Amino acid sequence: DVKVTQSSRYLVKRTGEKVFLECVQDMDHENMFWYRQDPGLGLRLIYFSYDVKMKEKGDIPEGYSVSREKKERFSLILESASTNQTSMYLCASSHRVRHTEAFFGQGTRLTVV
Amino acid sequence: AQSVSQHNHHVILSEAASLELGCNYSYGGTVNLFWYVQYPGQHLQLLLKYFSGDPLVKGIKGFEAEFIKSKFSFNLRKPSVQWSDTAEYFCAVTPALYSGAGSYQLTFGKGTKLSVIP
Numbered sequence: 001d002v003k004v005t006q007s008s009r010y011l012v013k014r015t016g017e018k019v020f021l022e023c024v025q026d027m028d029h030e031n032m033f034w035y036r037q038d039p040g041l042g043l044r045l046i047y048f049s050y051d052v053k054m055k056e057k058g059d060i061p062e063g064y065s066v067s068r069e070k071k072e073r074f075s076l077i078l079e080s081a082s083t084n085q086t087s088m089y090l091c092a093s094s095h096r097v098r099h100t101e102a103f104f105g106q107g108t109r110l111t112v113v
Numbered sequence: 114a115q116s117v118s119q120h121n122h123h124v125i126l127s128e129a130a131s132l133e134l135g136c137n138y139s140y141g142g143t144v145n146l147f148w149y150v151q152y153p154g155q156h157l158q159l160l161l162k163y164f165s166g167d168p169l170v171k172g173i174k175g176f177e178a179e180f181i182k183s184k185f186s187f188n189l190r191k192p193s194v195q196w197s198d199t200a201e202y203f204c205a206v207t208p209a210l211y212s213g214a215g216s217y218q219l220t221f222g223k224g225t226k227l228s229v230i231p
Contacts, residue, residue: 031217040122042203042223043157050217058218059114090157094219101147102205102219104157 003027004105006091012111019078021108023091029103030096032074034058034066037088037107049074050096081112114215115140115206117222125228126194134189134225136178136204143209146187148178149221152200160202163187164209174198196231 007022025032031050035043035058045058047066055066063085067075074093078085088109094102120135138144148160161172168180178189187204204222208215 033219035221040223042119043221045218045220048218050214054214056214056218059220092157092219096217101159101162104149106156 004091004093004103006089006105006108008108009106010109010111012113013078013081015082015112017078017081017112019081019110019112021076021078021089021091021110023074023076023093023105024072025074025091025093025103026072027093027095027103028071029093030071031094031102032068033092033094033102034064034074034076035090035092036060037090043090046076078110081110083112086110086112114218115144115208115220117204117206117220119202119204119222119225121225122223123226123228125230127230128196129193132189132191132194132198132227134202134204134227136187136189136222137185138187138204138206139185140206140208142212145207145209146178146180147205147207147219148172148176148187148189149203149205150200151203151224157203160189194227194229196229199227199229201226 004025033048034046049068065077091105092102116139118137146163149157203224207219
């Protein structure tokens with residue numbers, strides 16, 4: 001079974017803190033993605049990575065950065081957390097080959113107070 | 114870049130009613146298309162996918178979708194819904210052919226919440 005594991009289900013952080021969200025996949029996937037999910041807005045892509053050390057901005061990268069030092073791990077970093085970054089964060093992975101689906105983690109619900 | 118539009122925000126049906134959820138995408142080239150489902154409290158999982166070939170695609174739990182290239186549409190259907198189909202449904206698109214790193218981007222619509230009344 002493909003597994004995408006996010007390090008925390010729930011996080012509460014203070015405004016201005018630096019926040020790290022970690023994601024690990026065990027299927028040797030090249031592509032990894034970070035989305036945020038908000039009611040009525042669906043899934044919005046923050047960043048994705050198609051290889052180690054490679055990253056591409058998605059639709060809403062402002063206020064976020066990412067790190068991909070190892071193939072199986074993709075980290076999302078909130079440099080200085082703000083209340084408008086309170087959201088559900090979803091990590092996904094897929095093979096780079098065109099004909100493939102993405103597999104999702106359980107999500108991290110981040111609250112910034 | 115591609116985009117996805119899902120027409121209905123919230124659909125309410127009685128059990129045994131037929132379902133059709135609309136999905137239109139915007140992209141100038143060949144695409145791969147997906148429908149994902151998110152049951153309450155659970156992670157997203159794949160319902161069905163279209164890559165090529167027969168435009169009528171069958172997925173899990175009796176769902177199917179039809180790709181109509183001329184309409185840029187990929188609507189999801191089920192002849193008879195059950196209470197257990199209550200969930201949020203997401204349509205997604207990714208370019209089918211490589212044209213740079215952006216080709217790996219997987220773009221979702223805003224989702225349609227389905228409530229099935231017993």
